[in-house]
Each structure stands twice: as structure tokens, then as C-alpha cells.
Amino acid sequence: xxxxxxxxxxxxxxxxxxxxxxxxxxxxxxxxxxxxxxxxxxxxxxxxxxxxxxxxxxxxxx
Amino acid sequence: xxxxxxxxxxxxxxxxxxxxxxxxxxxxxxxxxxxxxxxxxxxxxxxxxxxxxxxxxxxxxxxxxxxxxxxxxxxxxxxxxxxxxxxxxxxxxxxxxxxxxxxxxxxxxxxxxxxxxxxxxxxxxxxxxxxxxxxxxxxxxxxxxxxxxx
Numbered sequence: 352x353x354x355x356x357x358x359x360x361x362x363x364x365x366x367x368x369x370x371x372x373x374x375x376x377x378x379x380x381x382x383x384x385x386x387x388x389x390x391x392x393x394x395x396x397x398x399x400x401x402x403x404x405x406x407x408x409x410x411x412x413x
Numbered sequence: 414x415x416x417x418x419x420x421x422x423x424x425x426x427x428x429x430x431x432x433x434x435x436x437x438x439x440x441x442x443x444x445x446x447x448x449x450x451x452x453x454x455x456x457x458x459x460x461x462x463x464x465x466x467x468x469x470x471x472x473x474x475x476x477x478x479x480x481x482x483x484x485x486x487x488x489x490x491x492x493x494x495x496x497x498x499x500x501x502x503x504x505x506x507x508x509x510x511x512x513x514x515x516x517x518x519x520x521x522x523x524x525x526x527x528x529x530x531x532x533x534x535x536x537x538x539x540x541x542x543x544x545x546x547x548x549x550x551x552x553x554x555x556x557x558x559x560x561x562x563x
Contacts, residue, residue, distance in 0.1 A: 383425045387436035391444060391463065394435045398461040404486050405463070406432040409439045410415070411453035 414454050414472060421475035431486060432458075458485025466492055480506045480515035484522070491522060496530040517551035520544050524557070534563045 388394045391407070398405050418424055428434050437444055439453040448457060448465065456478075458467040467485030469478075483506045490499035503526065506519040524540020527533070537560040544554040545561075 383422065383429075385419055385425055385428055385434050387434050389435065389437065391435060391437075394433050395459075395461065395463050398433050398459075401433070402461065404432050404461070404489050405459040406428060406434045406482065406485075407444075407448070407457040407459055408414070408434065408436040409441070409445065409448070409450045409453055409455040409457075410436055411439045 414456075414478075418473060418475050418478050424475050424478060427479050427482060432482065456481075458482065458489060460489045460493070464492075476510065477513055477515070480510040480513040480519070483510075484515050484519055487519070487522060491526055494529070496526045499526050500530070511547075517544055517548040517553040520548070521553040521557055524560070538563045 387408075388397075391405075394405055397403075439445060439450055439455070444450075448455070452470045454471065456469050456473075457465050459465055466488040467481075469481050473481055483502050487499045487502035487506070490496070490502065500523060503519045503523040506513070506515060507523070510516060520540055520543050524536050524543075527536035527540075537557070541554070541557040541560040544551060544557050548554055
């Protein structure tokens, strides 16, 4: 499952040249991120219901 | 992984389509003990019952991480004798990531899956020939050496 949050919103500045004119356009880009689950029991219930494999990541935040 | 690989768009898309992601601290109990976690990052592929089929340790770039996840999914099918589904994923690894570190293992597994599916030993010999031709220095080529005698 994916989600987008305010933290994921990036502003992209596009600069286009038309002759001697420079047009600057700002677009807001919504980046997708992985929405990590935290409890394996709940994940396995979902995995069975959705017939999907599970990616289990053990990480060290340091 | 969190800075480079997990934000990658192709990684996000693959996980969204194929897997349910769960992330826990390396010392989170009882999971760390259950899965005997000694190193980080450790990424494990589980089936729907929670059974482990594949694991990787250490950083992988997006170009290596996606085929690694793919072979985890393939092994999950293979181990439960769903050889058709395993072959689909293995073929996709070889088509999309032929230069990845996972590719030689995919060739090996493909040969074994085809053999188990058809009981024709020629698939094993073909796997060895392909490994010898395309990945001569791979450990999987060495493992497949006995198949040359078939």
C-alpha cells in the first residue's frame, strides 16, 4: 500500500526558453512512498486476504 | 536502504504491486529472535503463512533489490510446487534484470523448475549450458556443473 503525505510533496521548478523569454513554472509533485506496516500478525491476515507475499525488513535507524 | 533504495520509484511500484511491506527494528522481539537476526539490514520474503523463503543481508541498490525481491517471490511459489508461477517470475528477472547478481540464480532455478514441471532432465543440462555461457564465474554455474553429465 502506498500513501502520500505533505512531507512527500515536492516543488519542481521548470524553466522553458522561448526565444528571449524565460518561462518559469512551478509544479507540485506528489512522490509515492512505501507505507510500512508494523505488526506481522495483521500483515499475514492481509497477505492471505490479498494473496500477496510479505517483505519483512529488519532495520537499524542509526 | 532508506535513503536510496526504498524511495526509488520502481522499487515502490514493485512492492505496491506484489508485496505487503513491514518494517521493524532489528532488535524487535519476538521477531528478531524468531528470524535469528544478526545483521542489518536484513530483508526477508515470507509467504502468506509467514514462512521464510528468501533473505538478503546488507545494502542493495534498486537495480539489485528488485530482482532480489522477485526471486524471493519465485522461491515462495517454487517451494510450494507452484512451478508455473515461479517460472513467470524467473523469466521476468532474466528479461528485465539479466545483468543483476540475481540473474544466475534465476537461470539455475528456472532449470530446476522446468525439470520438476516436466520431468525432462534436458532442462537441467540446458541451465548449466546457459550459466556457463552467460555467467561463467557465478557460484550457480559451479552448483550446476553436475548437470553437464546428464
